[in-house]
Amino acid sequence: MSSTTALPQHYVELSSLCRDIASLTAIGSLIGWDQETYMPPAGAEGRSDQQALLSGITHERKTSKRFGELLAACEADASLMRPGTIEAANIRELRRDYDLSTKLPTSLVSELAKTTSQAQEAWKHARSTNNFPAFAPHLTEVLRLTRQKAECYGIPSFDGPAGPKSRKGELYDALLNEYEPDISAADIQQIFTPLQSRLSAFVAQITGSPIKLSAACAELGATTDQQQALALDVIKAIGFDLQAGRLDKTAHPFCSGIGPGDTRLTTRYTSRSFLEPLSSTLHEAGHGLYDQGLPKTEHFGLPSSDAVSLGIHESQSRMWENFVGRSREFCAYLVPLAKKHFGAAAANLTAEELFKASNTIRRSFIRVESDEATYNLHIMLRFEIERELISGQMEVADLPGEWNNRFKALLGLDVPDNAQGCLQDVHWSFGLIGYFPTYTLGNLYAAQIWETINAKIPDLHARIAQGDFAPLLTFLRENIHHHGRRYSATELCQRITGKPLSADPLMRYLEGKLKPLYQI
Amino acid sequence: MSSTTALPQHYVELSSLCRDIASLTAIGSLIGWDQETYMPPAGAEGRSDQQALLSGITHERKTSKRFGELLAACEADASLMRPGTIEAANIRELRRDYDLSTKLPTSLVSELAKTTSQAQEAWKHARSTNNFPAFAPHLTEVLRLTRQKAECYGIPSFDGPAGPKSRKGELYDALLNEYEPDISAADIQQIFTPLQSRLSAFVAQITGSPIKLSAACAELGATTDQQQALALDVIKAIGFDLQAGRLDKTAHPFCSGIGPGDTRLTTRYTSRSFLEPLSSTLHEAGHGLYDQGLPKTEHFGLPSSDAVSLGIHESQSRMWENFVGRSREFCAYLVPLAKKHFGAAAANLTAEELFKASNTIRRSFIRVESDEATYNLHIMLRFEIERELISGQMEVADLPGEWNNRFKALLGLDVPDNAQGCLQDVHWSFGLIGYFPTYTLGNLYAAQIWETINAKIPDLHARIAQGDFAPLLTFLRENIHHHGRRYSATELCQRITGKPLSADPLMRYLEGKLKPLYQI
Numbered sequence A, B: 001m002s003s004t005t006a007l008p009q010h011y012v013e014l015s016s017l018c019r020d021i022a023s024l025t026a027i028g029s030l031i032g033w034d035q036e037t038y039m040p041p042a043g044a045e046g047r048s049d050q051q052a053l054l055s056g057i058t059h060e061r062k063t064s065k066r067f068g069e070l071l072a073a074c075e076a077d078a079s080l081m082r083p084g085t086i087e088a089a090n091i092r093e094l095r096r097d098y099d100l101s102t103k104l105p106t107s108l109v110s111e112l113a114k115t116t117s118q119a120q121e122a123w124k125h126a127r128s129t130n131n132f133p134a135f136a137p138h139l140t141e142v143l144r145l146t147r148q149k150a151e152c153y154g155i156p157s158f159d160g161p162a163g164p165k166s167r168k169g170e171l172y173d174a175l176l177n178e179y180e181p182d183i184s185a186a187d188i189q190q191i192f193t194p195l196q197s198r199l200s201a202f203v204a205q206i207t208g209s210p211i212k213l214s215a216a217c218a219e220l221g222a223t224t225d226q227q228q229a230l231a232l233d234v235i236k237a238i239g240f241d242l243q244a245g246r247l248d249k250t251a252h253p254f255c256s257g258i259g260p261g262d263t264r265l266t267t268r269y270t271s272r273s274f275l276e277p278l279s280s281t282l283h284e285a286g287h288g289l290y291d292q293g294l295p296k297t298e299h300f301g302l303p304s305s306d307a308v309s310l311g312i313h314e315s316q317s318r319m320w321e322n323f324v325g326r327s328r329e330f331c332a333y334l335v336p337l338a339k340k341h342f343g344a345a346a347a348n349l350t351a352e353e354l355f356k357a358s359n360t361i362r363r364s365f366i367r368v369e370s371d372e373a374t375y376n377l378h379i380m381l382r383f384e385i386e387r388e389l390i391s392g393q394m395e396v397a398d399l400p401g402e403w404n405n406r407f408k409a410l411l412g413l414d415v416p417d418n419a420q421g422c423l424q425d426v427h428w429s430f431g432l433i434g435y436f437p438t439y440t441l442g443n444l445y446a447a448q449i450w451e452t453i454n455a456k457i458p459d460l461h462a463r464i465a466q467g468d469f470a471p472l473l474t475f476l477r478e479n480i481h482h483h484g485r486r487y488s489a490t491e492l493c494q495r496i497t498g499k500p501l502s503a504d505p506l507m508r509y510l511e512g513k514l515k516p517l518y519q520i
Helices: A008-036 A041-062 A064-074 A088-102 A104-131 A133-155 A171-177 A185-208 A222-237 A273-292 A309-326 A328-346 A349-359 A375-391 A396-413 A437-456 A460-465 A469-480 A489-497 A505-518 B009-037 B041-062 B063-073 B085-104 B106-129 B132-153 B173-177 B187-206 B224-238 B276-293 B311-325 B328-344 B351-357 B377-393 B396-411 B439-455 B460-465 B470-479 B489-497 B504-518
Strands: A157-160 A162-169 A245-249 A255-259 A262-267 B156-158 B161-167 B245-249 B255-259 B262-267
Touching: A008 A041, A008 A064, A008 A255, A008 A262, A008 B009, A008 B041, A041 A088, A041 B009, A041 B255, A064 A088, A088 A133, A104 A133, A133 A171, A133 A375, A162 A309, A171 A375, A185 A375, A185 A396, A185 A437, A185 A505, A222 A245, A222 A328, A245 A273, A255 A273, A255 B041, A262 A273, A262 B041, A273 A309, A273 A349, A273 A469, A309 A437, A309 A469, A309 A489, A309 B161, A328 A349, A328 A460, A375 A396, A375 A437, A396 B311, A437 A460, A437 A469, A437 A489, A437 A505, A460 A469, A469 A489, A469 B396, A505 B132, B009 B041, B009 B063, B009 B085, B041 B085, B063 B085, B063 B187, B085 B132, B106 B132, B106 B245, B132 B173, B132 B377, B132 B396, B173 B187, B173 B377, B187 B377, B187 B396, B187 B439, B187 B504, B224 B245, B224 B276, B224 B328, B224 B351, B245 B276, B255 B276, B262 B276, B276 B311, B311 B439, B311 B470, B311 B489, B328 B351, B328 B460, B377 B396, B377 B439, B377 B470, B439 B460, B439 B489, B439 B504, B460 B470, B470 B489
Parallel strands: A245 A262, B245 B262
Antiparallel strands: A157 A162, A255 A262, B156 B161, B255 B262
């Protein structure tokens, strides 16, 4: 990395604009966090004015003429564009962000904001009354505007056998690339197709097994305070820095990377089982560890201090939630902690019971209630459908029928109603199209990186059983977190694992763990 | 009030700029509140960047050319300037704010920011080491810049016998008027002089009384949670809307009016006595009730939804803290609540004991530890001294000696060291000069309005004993809160009480309550 003093003025000024934009974004994140945690209900209307104003100011700066000029000056400066330098990577990524921000006309942005805001209300009502036709016209309109948005972005090209950017993508790729740059729907399809058939068959095998696992051992009636104390112990143990972060309660768990030294997790507790809230806390803490590991001190505001993509972010949350959190060794680590915090209620808890409870596989209609094995089937269904909706292959009117038929084929269940079918997720009403596949990409990246980590740290599992998570976190810090957006997700995967992304590691991982448990 | 639709375009656009400025200010308040409550320690540096950026953006808008043009257009529009209308009052107050914001050159603002930031650090160190000479050069520099600031503002003129603005003020008035518009140091002196001699003599009488009251009955060892539950019951009872506000814990109690529907109080608890934290909560809730009563829904961002002055704001906090909270009837209301929340520890508590505990008068060196009777002596000392420091009558080097001599004359005590004398307050290091007198003005306004309220609501005290605070709050809402900045503090006092501000009501109130208690 070049020393800052030697950097040309246009790069220094551009970095300073970026830092201000990041500070504004941090403020937006904080007031959003406050809205979900501590804001009194009557503050909602004022808060929405504050958010709108701040978004406007932030957008103005992101798309300013000066930003564009400085960026162009940097691109024209050979001293900055030397391949392999952080500066060159930052300029490349800033160009990507600037183009995304400037390509949409203001009229489309506000039309989308208005339409999706109405669609969210319509969706809430349609889901609660199981009334798809009431939502259909809203979804049609969201899709129409989203296609327009994709056209404004332009269909991206990808590297191919004929050279860099030699492969033309499809309209859906323009949307996908907002969340997961440098990967095409066709690339994803190539990994998803074998995953889908193998996973579907594997789930059928599990379902057919006479072994039925139970999660009843986690139903200890632990109070919210007890669970919060346990959760704090666990996130501290895995390395989440509470001097630079918090854990609060909200209706829906999330992680918000506010700014340097300030990463906030939220979770929700149920008195029923302590495992589900703990998994969700581990998930958010996985996002949080990534956020805390980004080099925000030196590079705040620059892409080199940002996360690579939603898929890589999700790989971190899933790794801690599933690969660590649902392992036999983690359960062994957890038992004494549960006894410490839950007292007599946990007196008879065993690691093996907890391990089984953490790995009960059950087909269900609802994505967010599904388990490690079936989850990806839910995602692949959505990916297929939204891709066809964007290309025009599928009509909105046919969505419920198509959903139900494909769900039956994938999971062998008859969807009883649209509320438990195609109306269950909020995403499409928000205009989040191209977002779903990043969840499964996250699982795939996690599995492939996990295999490499296991090869490099032979005693990883023994360490986990002892509550020593440092070797794992150190690996993630050095190989992923510290790089920011220097490498794309594809490059990062290749650098760490030596191979392009494939379905094999995830299938090996699931089969290796679940076959013995279900005796299949 | 004119209906919004009929208002001219320049007024509508100006109102919209004001609303945006107020939303930005709200965001600044929120991130400031977060810094004191929930921000993780490592977030401090990023937060200070965020605050600086936001202040800059807010200041730019407050001082923009467009703002000035619209304001001038409004002033030139006779349809808006009809005396007695809300619009005319808003335009008058916006002119005042705009002039205050635009009169200081940027270089002076940043020099002041830098100097006071260093002075605060120096003050902390000087106080903890009792080293006045180490602070003296910093104070000298703060005073030099503050005089420059006052000169930029310009010496204000006041209404006098010879007509409006016929009385020329002094340099100190320019500073005072930032916090307390339309009152001069000479006006204040005229009220303070009799107050000072009467109060000083009265305190000597109390001190000479053989009766010594004790606050020991409040030392019940109540936990933080018990005290917080009691505090919430009390603030709800007096009318603080928790759907539009919160109560959190901080190192130093404060009230922050974030924005419409969002008023946040903070307090701190000690396990020693529950009375001191409760008084402080009542004080902040008094500010909070004012904030919640301002017409922010219709007028947000305009002066008609803002507080009149620091003195009037303080009159509201002091009214609830002292006039209500230290009354015999409030103590009667409090006893069953204390029993409810503190259980057996409060079994023997009586209203009379609590009343005495709430009214123990003791001379002390420290302003923030002083009581209702001695407090104003501390303030008057500071007012005198800072006025002389600004006029040049007093030199910084003479400050400790002058402080100690005058303190002895006022309170009859020998100040043991400067840490307990002229180094005790943070205000001057912040450049807050002209601020102190607003505390005593608050007490004086509260006393004078309290007398009127008692005359208009004959059963006020009986209602308070029953926990019925609605008649009092309704009076404050209708006569103070709802008007925003429509009337100046002086006008408001005249409108409510029929008289100009005087020392008599406060003396009558203190003597009426304390003479029987101390049998003097």
